[in-house]
Amino acid sequence: MKKVIGILLVIVIVVGFVIFLLAFASAGFSFTNMVNGNAETNTYAVSAEFDKIDISTSETDVTFMLADAEGIRVVCTERSKMKHTVTVEDGTLKVIAVDERKWYERISFFSGALRMTVYLPSKVFASLKIEDSTGDVSIPKDFLFGNIDVTASTGDVDCRASVTELLKISISTGSIYIKELTAEKMALSVSTGKVTAESVTCNSEISIDVSTGKTTLTDLTCQTFVTSGSTGQLVMKDVVATDNFTIERSTGNIRFDHCDAGDISIKTSTGDVSGTLRSGKIFVTRTSTGIIRVPDSITGGRCEISTSTGDIEIGISE
Numbered sequence: 001m002k003k004v005i006g007i008l009l010v011i012v013i014v015v016g017f018v019i020f021l022l023a024f025a026s027a028g029f030s031f032t033n034m035v036n037g038n039a040e041t042n043t044y045a046v047s048a049e050f051d052k053i054d055i056s057t058s059e060t061d062v063t064f065m066l067a068d069a070e071g072i073r074v075v076c077t078e079r080s081k082m083k084h085t086v087t088v089e090d091g092t093l094k095v096i097a098v099d100e101r102k103w104y105e106r107i108s109f110f111s112g113a114l115r116m117t118v119y120l121p122s123k124v125f126a127s128l129k130i131e132d133s134t135g136d137v138s139i140p141k142d143f144l145f146g147n148i149d150v151t152a153s154t155g156d157v158d159c160r161a162s163v164t165e166l167l168k169i170s171i172s173t174g175s176i177y178i179k180e181l182t183a184e185k186m187a188l189s190v191s192t193g194k195v196t197a198e199s200v201t202c203n204s205e206i207s208i209d210v211s212t213g214k215t216t217l218t219d220l221t222c223q224t225f226v227t228s229g230s231t232g233q234l235v236m237k238d239v240v241a242t243d244n245f246t247i248e249r250s251t252g253n254i255r256f257d258h259c260d261a262g263d264i265s266i267k268t269s270t271g272d273v274s275g276t277l278r279s280g281k282i283f284v285t286r287t288s289t290g291i292i293r294v295p296d297s298i299t300g301g302r303c304e305i306s307t308s309t310g311d312i313e314i315g316i317s318e
Contacts, residue, residue: 039114044074044086044095051126052092053118057084058099058133060114061155066142067119077115084116093118128161141180156193175213186222225261240278244301253310258317264303272310276317277303285312 055062060076067073074086074095082099095116114135120143127147130137134154141160148163152171159169162181169176170189178188180199188195189209194216200206202222208215210229220239227234228248234255241261247254249268256275264281266273272290281303283294291311294303305312 039077039079041075041077042083044076044084046072046074046086046088046093048088050088050091050093051124053095053120053125053128054092055095055116055118055129056131057095057097057116057135058082059135060097060116060132061136061138062116062118062130062132063138064118064120064140064143067121070119072121073119075117075119079114082114136174236275256314261301263301264305266303266305266307268306268310269308270310271307272313273305273307274311274313276315278317280316283314287312 059082074084076084078084082097085094085096085098087094095118122142124144125146128139128145128149130150130152132150132152132155135152136155137150137152137157139148139159139161141162143161145161145163147166148159148161148168149166150157150159150169150171152174154173155171156175156177157169157171158177159167160179160181163183165184166187167178167181167183167185168187171193172191173193174190175194175196176188176190177196178200179197182201184202185204186200186202187207188197190213191211193210193213195208195210195213196216197218197220199219200221202220204222205224205226206220206222208227210227210232212231214233214235215227215229216235217239218237222241224243224246225239225241226246229250229252231251232249233252234247234249236255236259237257239259243261244263245261245265247266249271251270252268253271254266254268254273256277258276258278260278264277280295280297280300282297282300284302284304285292285294286306287310288308290307290309291313293313295314295316297316303314305314
């Protein structure tokens with residue numbers, strides 16, 4: 001048995017050494033290149049007109065800025081065999097990553113993030129679509145879009161830009177942060193991470209889906225608010241829906257502070273439901289084990305709260 005383990009260890013060491021040599025050779029036998037990943041900065045000037053933006057990249061942080069005297073352009077920190085093509089086709093600015101690296105050339109000790117800065121004129125754009133496997137996305141308030149659609153595997157998304165139609169952000173691992181914007185409709189989704197929204201106005205539905213992580217909402221108004229999640233807290237302050245709240249959680253506490261909706265439906269398996277509403281409701285509450293304290297109100301919309309394990313404590317704020 002010891003002999004077999006020894007042979008396996010030798011094989012692992014040899015394979016590791018071969019991989020290192022391949023990566024070292026791809027870096028030109030330079031330890032400097034091994035550390036910085038052959039990073040270089042390239043500028044792509046854009047002269048054609050466009051009103052739509054489509055970005056597909058990987059391992060790159062993406063941000064937007066107002067164009068200055070140097071004009072409309074895309075500035076990228078790239079690796080020697082992982083660059084981008086920048087074109088305008090049918091009124092769409094397309095930025096696409098072209099990765100020509102072999103698998104062993106992806107190995108480096110490069111710790112700094114690759115970056116892309118898109119310099120745009122101050123105007124309204126019909127749409128913005130971003131697909132990024134690993135990297136952060138930042139969209140400032142300087143721009144207005146018809147639609148925004150951001151998809152990422154690992155990374156944070158910070159959006160301050162308003163949209164006239166749909167704001168859609170979907171990430172696997174990371175955080176979503178939106179602030180001081182307006183939208184017709186919003187759909188936010190994260191598997192593992194946080195969702196934070198502040199000072200948001202939505203004309204129709206806000207939908208938030210979180211598998212594992214905390215959701216914090218402050219100063220939101222909408223027509224309908226729908227959220228679901230498996231594990232994590234939901235904290236809401238000054239959130240108002242003209243029609244209804246529909247809230248579902250498997251594990252985690254739900255907390256309101258001066259919130260309201262026409263009708264409210266809350267379902268949770270494990271966790272407490274507590275807080276204050278702005279107006280009276282007709283309360284329908286159920287819990288298997290826990291304390292129930294709600295106002296004796298016979299007017300207002302329906303507020304139905306159901307939990308398996310946890311307390312239900314709701315008050316009416318002035």
